[in-house]
Amino acid sequence: MSEHTLTVAGVAVDTRHWIGGRRVASAETFTDVSPIDGSVIGEISRGTALEAAAAVAAAKAAFPAWAATSRAERARILHAVADGVEKRIEDLSIVETTDNGALLRSHRRGVMPRVAHNFRFFADWLLKLEHEDFETRGHTNHVSWDPAGPSVLITPWNAPLMLATWKVAPALAAGNTVVLKPAEWSPLTASLLADIAAEAGLPAGVLNVVQGYGSEIGDALTSHPDVRRISFTGSVPTARRIAESAAGNLTPLSLELGGKSPLLVFADADLDLAVDLAVEQYDNAGQVCLAATRFLVEESVAEEFTRRFVEKAATLTQGDPRHETTDIGPNIHPRQLEKIDAFVQRALAAGARAVIGGHRKDTQYYAPTLLTDVAQDSEIVQEEVFGPVLTLQTFSTEEEAVRLANDTRFGLAATLATADAERAERVTAQLVAGTVWVNCFFVRDLQAPFGGSRHSGVGREGGTWSFDFYCDVKNTVTAPNGWKNHG
Known part of the structure; x- marks a missing residue:
């Protein structure tokens, strides 16, 4: 077994980044600790601005081919990722419970099945995504969703894989490439997701995973001029820093922040x-x-x-x-x-x-x-x-x-x-x-809009709202009777 592999409750987890379809180690590491008993799980590659830049470069290089991939093929691969998740529900559940302390029974019965559903839902929604053409003074308006480009997704520790794939799945379905930065307190299932996605046939560079501290690599990701979308779930102070970092490039943001509901x-x-x-x-x-x-x-x-x-x-x-x-x-x-x-x-x-x-x-x-x-x-x-x-x-x-x-x-x-x-x-x-x-609580449907008002966030995701964020929405207006007859 590699020196970069941990065994977590019998499950092998690679501790390195996933960049451009291969594992990349950092010179430094950070310690991952289990909240169950405070025991050390292992040492995880600690990313720097160099790894952040490499991941964005890999996402940029992979973007043209992935954006040009047909909707049907993208959907097929996302369903294959869902298949891989379902085959490894037990592995994912025990690793995430060890890593973030949430209930194992909840991971098995609800959370990890929802991870698979995230991929299936957005794969299926992609195939039916459309807006009915409409007329303006005889001209035809046609709405389309163009892939925006490399997307940086920064995810929290409280439901690591479910909330990561709530972003990863629609971004990939939209035709974007992704740099995923998981929370440093719960990084392990993001590494397993990289393995699952590669086995499902996702091309190299389409999904990249960079681990480390936000204070050390966050700005390198969010201020990068080649990043076209940023989605973040976390605290209001961190969101402010991300917004300031992204402002120079006017990079669109989706922010799901705190609550006091x-x-x-x-x-x-x-x-x-x-x-x-x-x-x-x-x-x-x-x-x-x-x-x-x-x-x-x-x-x-x-x-x-x-x-x-x-x-x-x-x-x-x-x-x-x-x-x-x-x-x-x-x-x-x-x-x-x-x-x-x-x-x-x-x-x-x-x-x-x-x-x-x-x-x-x-x-x-x-x-x-x-x-x-x-x-x-x-x-x-x-x-x-x-x-x-x-x-x-x-x-x-x-x-x-x-x-x-x-x-x-x-x-x-x-x-x-x-x-x-x-x-x-x-x-x-x-x-x-x-x-x-x-008279209910936590009833969620992926086709519904999700997001917060005031300091609880910016924007909405879910269903078509996700594609509106991860894409450049285009309207093409065509004049009537403007075609030459080549018959």
């Missing part, structure tokens, strides 16, 4: 359903951008809602994510755990009360927490914690509920529990959010 519970709601929705916000140890971390509950039912929530939360099992019975795993990194605890301790010092939790369990796990007696303008209500920390506030009128829900700088999602259809329609029309769920 509300769960509005009205007195007429099914409280059992509302509590189920509320407890679900602890999914992935609270490391979900869409999580409804702010509970806004009508005063008349707040006490009963809280009682039922505490009872339901007490049934959750926190521990090793590889165990079938575990409901909440670890947080991704000791630094993240420290950040979470600092938020909570500042809130408690400011007068908040911990109904449950309010403390770390050890160096990897944070106790599921619910804080009350929090002010609307407090840090814990206004800023994204990205951990298993929720707040509860009350309201007395529908107008107050909407005001509180919208009173942050974010606008990614919102969840609403009510038995009144007319109220649901009124409230959802007023909520600032890219996605609103009514």
Whole structure:
């Protein structure tokens, strides 16, 4: 076995970059640590501006041929990638659980099948992508989607492969070539994806994977003049740096950023359903951008809602994510755990009360927490914690509920529990959010637009919206009766 190969739970993973269809090692490495127990997984090639430039050059060289590849052939290859993912669901699941600490059962049953679906969906959508021709004073308008060029995709650590392929699949389907930069805290499944894509017949240079720290290679990727699209999922401060870096070349951006989403519970709601929705916000140890971390509950039912929530939360099992019975795993990194605890301790010092939790369990796990007696303008209500920390506030009128829900700088999602259809329609029309769920949560369809408002992001992806971003959309206008007769 190569010195650049790790064995992770019995699965071989190459630690080098994937550039131009071959493995490339760096002189330096960084240490990848498992959040499950803090153990060292291995040393990963640490990219520099040199590897970043090489990856963009490889993507640029491969672009003309891939852009000229027929839609049918591109779709065939993407389906072959999906086939490869499905054959390796167990490998991908155990490696990602080891690497980022999310539940193994969720990876097996939902996340990795969704990875395959990402490729199949955009392959199929490509084949039906069209806009009906229309007439203007006798002239014919024809809309087409031209591949834009090399695309840099920067992805987060909370759902590494699923969120990476949510970008990679439409970019490749559109005819673009890709440089994927995975998060340094969870790089391993991106390396496996490179192997799967190569085995599926994706041409060299069409997909490149560069590992390392964003602070060291990010600017080299996002400021490169040959990059035509940048898609990023992560924090607002990092998004600002990317936007500044891309501005010199006017490179189009798609930014999916943080959230501080509300769960509005009205007195007429099914409280059992509302509590189920509320407890679900602890999914992935609270490391979900869409999580409804702010509970806004009508005063008349707040006490009963809280009682039922505490009872339901007490049934959750926190521990090793590889165990079938575990409901909440670890947080991704000791630094993240420290950040979470600092938020909570500042809130408690400011007068908040911990109904449950309010403390770390050890160096990897944070106790599921619910804080009350929090002010609307407090840090814990206004800023994204990205951990298993929720707040509860009350309201007395529908107008107050909407005001509180919208009173942050974010606008990614919102969840609403009510038995009144007319109220649901009124409230959802007023909520600032890219996605609103009514009496449900996390129901996602790839043909729907996805993105955030305000500081939660720029742009929408999904279905045709993805192709609108990853392509140069062209309108061709043809005059009538302008052809010579060569008959």
